[in-house]
Amino acid sequence: MSKFKEKDVLLKIRDLRIDGFSDETWVPIIKGVDLTLHRGEVMGLIGESGAGKSTIGAAAMGYARDGTRISSGSIEFDGMELSTATEGERRALRGSRIAYVAQSAAASFNPAHKLIDQHTEAPVHYRIKKRMESQEDAMTLYERLRLPNPSEIGFRYPHQVSGGQLQRAMTAMAMSCRPDLIIFDEPTTALDVTTQIEVLAAIRDIVDQFQTAAIYITHDLAVVAQMADTIKVLLKGEEVEEQTTEKMLDDPQEDYTKSLWAVRSFQRPQKKRPSDGSPPLISVKNIDAAYTGGVKVLDDVSFDIYPGMTVAVVGESGSGKSTTARVITGLLPPSAGEIQFKGQTLPKFYKDRNRDQLRQAQMIYQMADTALNPKVKICDIIGRPAEFYSGLTGPALKQRVDELLDLIELEPAKYYNRYPPELSGGQKQRIGIARALAAEPEFIICDEVTSALDQLVAEGILKLLDRLQQDLGLAYMFITHDLATVRSIADEVVVMQNGKVVEQGPKDEMFQPPHHPYTDLLLSSVPEMDPNWLTTLLEERGVDNIGEAATS
């Protein structure tokens, strides 16, 4: 069907079925998937979480994750049937002929060993290379992947190396035995956009140079468009469709695929600041802050948030976005500057604030999983702040909880007595929203509320937040690193870098040049659906001027 010849088939999966263990029984999670991969071909696997992408990736290595089992189907790698091979035979392929690059390199490198010792482990184990030989090879690979100090960086421990560099080091490690196939499991999901680029460029280079076949797993369409020759879309353990990348982008056949493409189209009209000279709802004035004994993490941060508006605060991790939120809520008292609410200065420390002042700064968190106590019923999670701030009890409290559940579009009768672990990710995030609303605030801080969610679910949350804003006149401070989210819901944008505000203004101005160089870098680093985006960008910037090199 394409540039790949039929005889060069490397991996052939037929009618693969995998079960997962949940609630004491085995339930099917992969329901008959076929996959054919040729030598040198890069296939993108996309889908929401729970679609079974990673499970298929692991199955391609003949590996069943803990709590899963391959129940039937055939996995043929280079003529060898993995489903009937012994565990020892399968293990002998891993690391040597099929390698794996994990989502979070920071978590997947063993903290107790130096990078290079982990790099040489597989080649030495398989007696492919001697230790010293493999070390030298590692340095060559580090250089090719444009890691700084290639001859020295391998002798560091994982915690001494930044996230983007670790991800490249892990790609180098996957290459250590020159495998025929590499499984990339969301390798850039945990990275900032500016760091993501260099990793994408490095992966694409190395896959090209060594003619390695790859399965690239991601939920980000724009990323997969840069990397893959063919794209396979999965939904709940079943294939939706498979096409070459160009065809998939231009002319998706299935409704589900079209809906994935359409997600990015939600946009609400931008609001302007009130012109009557009324004071801002929240005013952050010249804030400096530092964690105990540490260096300054916020340096002269100032911005205003007006009633009923959404201010998006964007920047890379470590730029001080969440710290600003902590200062506003009073969790971290600033060392200089002040926070004003409707022109009144708020006490620096939350313990010195009264109930009415506390009520005004509510938060919704990124990880609804960890932000909700799993052992507390929904009615109590939402009921407690309602009781605390509004003094409601008995039937009035129950009625208020029902109202709040209605507001977040969850049926009160059904969810009132349930526990968080029984809910899906999106539903949990809705409970988080209801908990913030229970305090009846005028202002809510949303800290990366959609980044842990799938695009369709995230879209639902954004629409809900938008509706609540219109109905209740809420103001949002929206912390995010995702510029697509900013485009869809923000009125104003604040760009932060290294604890400073580098640029701020209304959204329409922020997305038009001229920009501050950093804003420009941030904006141009967001992957676009155009398959040639990365190539063009690299040509424009030059290979030595991407990612960390460009930000420093």
Next chain:
Amino acid sequence: MGDLLGLVLKRLGLGLVTLLVVSILIFFAVELLPGDTAQQILGQGATEETVRALREQLGLDRPMVVRYLDWLSGAIFFDFGVSAISGDPVTASIGPRFANTLFLACYAAVIAVPIAIFLGVLVALFRNTVFDRVANVLTLTSISSPEFFLGYILILYLAVKTSLFPAISSLSEGMTFGELLHRTFLPALTLVLVVTAHMMRMTRAAIINLLSSPYIEMARLKGMPPFKVIVRHALPNAWAPIINVVALNLAYLITGVVLVEVVFVYPGVGQLLVDAVSKRDFPVVQACCLIFAATFILLNLAADVGTILTNPRLRHPK
């Protein structure tokens, strides 16, 4: 590494403060015990005058705080006064006894710690197999039986029925090291059986706790065989809890061996302490308690330092 030295010194300082607090507690708690040393020495028939005279002679009539400071200033130089019963210096009577206890503890530790960790690794490797369950049941049985009972069982089978080892571990002058090891084998084995289970189970738990980490999956996906995954990838990250439980058990070996010493008539410090308490020989009781407290503090300090040394984040700062 300079940071590390500073950290150790800081911990050591804190340890000394703890020891000071403990010394206050010990001194005054012992004072609160019913009974009077002078009365005890002189017996029931003593007249009030003689008791008073002896109290003056022993300095017991001075205020408690003065006596505490006096005792403390001596204790700093390992001078714990003289025994109220025998009149010998306390240090001289405790010293050799404590050395014996330390020897027995080391003997048991040298056997128990490697075995416990090795078994822990093995049961983690063969988790949920018959081997795992059998090892668990056996070590749990040994930990749940009272130690004097274990001691008697060992005596019955290894001393009485087979005469492999002596039933009584009394020490005499001029024994060779080999004889010493042979003679103290049974009490050491009893202690090994008592402490192994705890350490082994902690090793197993600490390793299994890590097996769902991404870097363990990574090691498996690099084709590493299960034994390598556990020894090379899990164990180095599991040291912290293991070291702590080992330290606690070592402290137990020194401070909790009274029953074993009694069963095997071993001249250790535990027996001395029991004797001293029953005879109201307060200087000896206080000295023993202080030594036990110092042992606990030192071993916990060692565990803290060990934990730091095995953590690459602390060993190799950015």
